[in-house]
Amino acid sequence: MQAYTAANTSRASAAAAVVMQGFPAMRTRGMDRVATPSGVRRTLTRGEEVFAEGEPSDFFYKVVSGTVRTYKLLNDGRRQIDEFHLGGDIFGLEPGEQHRFSAEAVDDATVVMFRRRRFAVIAQDDPALGDQVMASLMHNLQRAHDHMLLLGRKSAQERIATFLLDISKRIAKGDSFDLPMQRSDIADHLGLTIETVSRTLTQFARDGLIKLAAASRSVVLCDKTALRRLEA
Amino acid sequence: MQAYTAANTSRASAAAAVVMQGFPAMRTRGMDRVATPSGVRRTLTRGEEVFAEGEPSDFFYKVVSGTVRTYKLLNDGRRQIDEFHLGGDIFGLEPGEQHRFSAEAVDDATVVMFRRRRFAVIAQDDPALGDQVMASLMHNLQRAHDHMLLLGRKSAQERIATFLLDISKRIAKGDSFDLPMQRSDIADHLGLTIETVSRTLTQFARDGLIKLAAASRSVVLCDKTALRRLEA
DNA sequence: CGCAGAGTTGATTATACTCAAATCCAGTGG
């Protein structure tokens, strides 16, 4: 059980300024639906908060570049990162008036924010976005199911193998890539401790399944077949 | 595993009432709209399969009565039950052409099945239904997030306490209720073994937090405050 | 009454956690 201490506390006012600044662009939406996406761009620096649990959920987001983590905390600081959102992913769309989880930039990132509206309105106003939002929700739910299987029933080795293969499929061109997040993020995503994550990665490297370098952020998958066997 | 096509359409009118009853938003619509979004009722006996992983995902479902479990399996048989669906819950809606998880009746249950269509079509055809399906997706995703926190970061005691409070809120009139599922279902939902579930429940009973009776399916929550403290 | 499935209880063990310390690395300033 490890405590997560919020290293970064950016204020909502910063977000508000960005929103207001972007509103003119949104008002013109409809005139040129194809060329102008109905969203406001926002750039984030490593660790910066996008929104926090309990804040009004007036907007949802789409990642343009970089990585965003969404997570929940227990009162004693234990953290569960439910998802790392990469380019193209939509996150932060919720049924209630308040966010039930928090979102932060893992590295320097860019997102586009959309005002939350009734689905019928979105669908009528911008059918393409409506389809995208719906598909994204189902996709996120599907990934959540996979992750619950991992958290509930897989061993540490199986979790790490699954994670490496998944992240590789999402960000790697070939079989090598740089992890955008640190060990504590991986641990809090996989329901493990940083020590177990580190030990397991080291073990994989010793067994020749992967190669680690440069503060272990750079990873090469040497033996995907073996990793898939381990994935369970 | 069977096709629900022509044979079932004859019962469409009977199912129509169920549809109307099931979707409050549609109740206000004229009877002439009933024919369009057809839902077919299906009764299930304890343990019966609704659909299996890998089968075509042509339909999604809404629980009318009883309990349905959706789950995923690992190749060696380990199981993760991601959700118990109770009356009113919508499940089985997926982005791909095939189901990525399985669904079975926990007890004798009744469901209504709806043919999956493109969201744009649903939204245009019946905006209220679109809103409801979307709300259900967001709701399921929200519950999935809560459950990932449980699976990734909570202790056995905390998991059981959370489970009891949640299921109680969903099915109990007061503070007592009958569990529809057996120990192995609870274990596979909470990422524990049946022994740990049993031991923890017994411990709670010894500590006066709950009362167990009648093959331990009947539960009374005696000290909700203490359970909430344990919930973390 | 006996059977089978479900649930409980006990003893032991394994996996991952905790606590602790060493090492690595990027960034900084002399």
Place this chain on the structure above:
DNA sequence: CCACTGGATTTGAGTATAATCAACTCTGCG
């Protein structure tokens, strides 16, 4: 250019929680 620093990561030793293995009890039902 290089030593210094603090955060990140690795490694080690010991431990705790929940798993495993096993026996026993309860319950519903023919």
